[in-house]
Amino acid sequence: xxxxxxxxxxxxxxxxxxxxxxxxxxxxxxxxxxxxxxxxxxxxxxxxxxxxxxxxxxxxxxxxxxxxxxxxxxxxxxxxxxxxxxxxxxxxxxxxxxxxxxxxxxxxxxxxxxxxxxxxxxxxxxxxxxxxxxxxxxxxxxxxxxxxxxxxxxxxxxxxxxxxxxxxxxxxxxxxxxxxxxxxxxxxxxxxxxxxxxxxxxxxxxxxxxxxxxxxxxxxxxxxxxxxxxxxxxxxxxxxxxxxxxxxxxxxxxxxxxxxxxxxxxxxxxxxxxxxxxxxxxxxxxxxxxxxxxxxxxxxxxxxxxxxxxxxxxxxxxxxxxxxxxxxxxxxxxxxxxxxxxxxxxxxxxx
Amino acid sequence: xxxxxxxxxxxxxxxxxxxxxxxxxxxxxxxxxxxxxxxxxxxxxxxxxxxxxxxxxxxxxxxxxxxxxxxxxxxxxxxxxxxxxxxxxxxxxxxxxxxxxxxxxxxxxxxxxxxxxxxxxxxxxxxxxxxxxxxxxxxxxxxxxxxxxxxxxxxxxxxxxxxxxxxxxxxxxxxxxxxxxxxxxxxxxxxxxxxxxxxxxxxxxxxxxxxxxxxxxxxxxxxxxxxxxxxxxxxxxxxxxxxxxxxxxxxxxxxxxxxxxxxxxxxxxxxxxxxxxxxxxxxxxxxxxxxxxxxxxxxxxxxxxxxxxxxxxxxxxxx
Numbered sequence: 001x002x003x004x005x006x007x008x009x010x011x012x013x014x015x016x017x018x019x020x021x022x023x024x025x026x027x028x029x030x031x032x033x034x035x036x037x038x039x040x041x042x043x044x045x046x047x048x049x050x051x052x053x054x055x056x057x058x059x060x061x062x063x064x065x066x067x068x069x070x071x072x073x074x075x076x077x078x079x080x081x082x083x084x085x086x087x088x089x090x091x092x093x094x095x096x097x098x099x100x101x102x103x104x105x106x107x108x109x110x111x112x113x114x115x116x117x118x119x120x121x122x123x124x125x126x127x128x129x130x131x132x133x134x135x136x137x138x139x140x141x142x143x144x145x146x147x148x149x150x151x152x153x154x155x156x157x158x159x160x161x162x163x164x165x166x167x168x169x170x171x172x173x174x175x176x177x178x179x180x181x182x183x184x185x186x187x188x189x190x191x192x193x194x195x196x197x198x199x200x201x202x203x204x205x206x207x208x209x210x211x212x213x214x215x216x217x218x219x220x221x222x223x224x225x226x227x228x229x230x231x232x233x234x235x236x237x238x239x240x241x242x243x244x245x246x247x248x249x250x251x252x253x254x255x256x257x258x259x260x261x262x263x264x265x266x267x268x269x270x271x272x273x274x275x276x277x278x279x280x281x282x283x284x285x286x287x288x289x290x291x292x293x294x295x296x297x298x299x300x301x302x303x304x305x306x307x308x309x310x311x312x313x314x315x316x317x318x319x320x321x322x323x324x325x326x327x328x329x330x331x332x333x334x335x336x337x338x339x340x341x342x343x344x345x346x347x348x349x350x351x
Numbered sequence: 352x353x354x355x356x357x358x359x360x361x362x363x364x365x366x367x368x369x370x371x372x373x374x375x376x377x378x379x380x381x382x383x384x385x386x387x388x389x390x391x392x393x394x395x396x397x398x399x400x401x402x403x404x405x406x407x408x409x410x411x412x413x414x415x416x417x418x419x420x421x422x423x424x425x426x427x428x429x430x431x432x433x434x435x436x437x438x439x440x441x442x443x444x445x446x447x448x449x450x451x452x453x454x455x456x457x458x459x460x461x462x463x464x465x466x467x468x469x470x471x472x473x474x475x476x477x478x479x480x481x482x483x484x485x486x487x488x489x490x491x492x493x494x495x496x497x498x499x500x501x502x503x504x505x506x507x508x509x510x511x512x513x514x515x516x517x518x519x520x521x522x523x524x525x526x527x528x529x530x531x532x533x534x535x536x537x538x539x540x541x542x543x544x545x546x547x548x549x550x551x552x553x554x555x556x557x558x559x560x561x562x563x564x565x566x567x568x569x570x571x572x573x574x575x576x577x578x579x580x581x582x583x584x585x586x587x588x589x590x591x592x593x594x595x596x597x598x599x600x601x602x603x604x605x606x607x608x609x610x611x612x613x614x615x616x617x618x619x620x621x622x623x624x625x626x627x628x629x630x631x632x633x634x635x636x637x638x639x640x641x642x643x644x645x646x647x648x649x650x651x652x653x654x655x656x657x658x659x660x661x662x663x664x665x666x667x668x669x670x
Binding site for chain 2: 217219220222223224225226227228229230237238241242
């Protein structure tokens, strides 16, 4: 807080004052002319530097162009083919495309699988992140968990899907999916696919939560302990509420990943056209049954699949894109509202 | 641990000031009249300042001085180690209700460690070890549940650190028992209001108890932290440089609050600011390199320090 003034400095106002000002003020003054010079003097750069500079610009512009291109193309095609009827009717297998229905079931499937996946992933991810940041002992175990989650994050979804299929075809998981009379477990259902989908979202929620917890300064925790609160109470009442925005951001990102995944749907959900409930317990039968999502619907109807109904594929893909974009927008919104609570400034001001 | 330059500079800044009229005004000055309120050389100056007494705070602080209440906490033979670093060396001190104990000393002298040990916060540091006995109302604090002890001896930190929740919830948080059913807001409200009033903050926040605490000003945040610490009705209040992040006006308000609160609490305050120790302290303990060099009534220690080191430190010869 105090400006360090050396003792015995006969004229202390002069030496100390320029010191704190010159780095900040001088730097700020020096930076803008320098910046202008950089722009003007690119012709004096070495050739390789100039090529690199141009390439960087090109890469950025190319990415923008691709993003805009996909959006514009999908919007054009989607709007062209999207009818309210498509969203409201279930698909039926029919050679005549005018009577093969819409994609109500895949849309519901996407929503259902996303909710199941995130509902499983979020508590596990929050628990793991909280343990790592707040406890983290023994260190080897913390490192092990860290690498474990990194491995999950790096595993291709088709591998996760195959692993899930092998896992959930074991007898003890028979309650999660269809079991044939011989005792063979089918292993494909919303429950099994959702369980594996949670692995897709888990690393995102984990990373976001951990980052949030790590950015809370130590003295906030100490303030809570100093009031006679236990560590558990501190985590539950102070720390986790403070990282709500981080958790939501991670969860929204994870939901986007789940909604966009295809491999797990094809392997573990059956990628059927409609929702096929299994058993006769209402609610649970849908979860135990197979189904499809927008991604599998797009695949099946695209020229690459069997349906060969590209118009419907475009319309479904457009809806899927809208869902994912909405989730990304929600991430932005949450992140911004988190900054508005003043938490960010308090973190910056903290030592 | 100790940076002689930094601490020398701090001392010089505070104590050189009155001698050098050409200097810019000090960063922290409590009253804005021309009287030198700062320097406390080992002379009669301090008494003279006190006797002129036109500053309300100094005047208010006066009469209560030396009125020692019952001894709430006793530190005997306390040593604290961080690994091999002997941070506090065999310190013994009484902490009484009705008065403020001010801990002074250069940076790294162990005052903050001592303070945190009283709240058992040093135990959170893995490498810390403690020897010696601390009692609270005659009971060894180690025999108390740590959470109960911390509720009875609360702490306010250097940096205002309200939790990222509403003003109301910040204070209510301290009141809510853990584990049990959470009391309703209606039940808690009188206690929260009482704590805010005792911290002198209620009038400023009465209309927006639901606003985020982080929107308050720094001084208000610090008083909110004091209200939070007071809410559980502790017997002791530990303050670790509570004003060092605040502007003069807020500092003044908080110092008045400290003087007011000491009637019901035993208060220990760590401060780098000698004037502050002089203004609010009834007893002052001067620490240097982990040793307790001198302990005594504020006036004695400032006017007539017995140890040469104390005299040098107060006089600004070293930091």
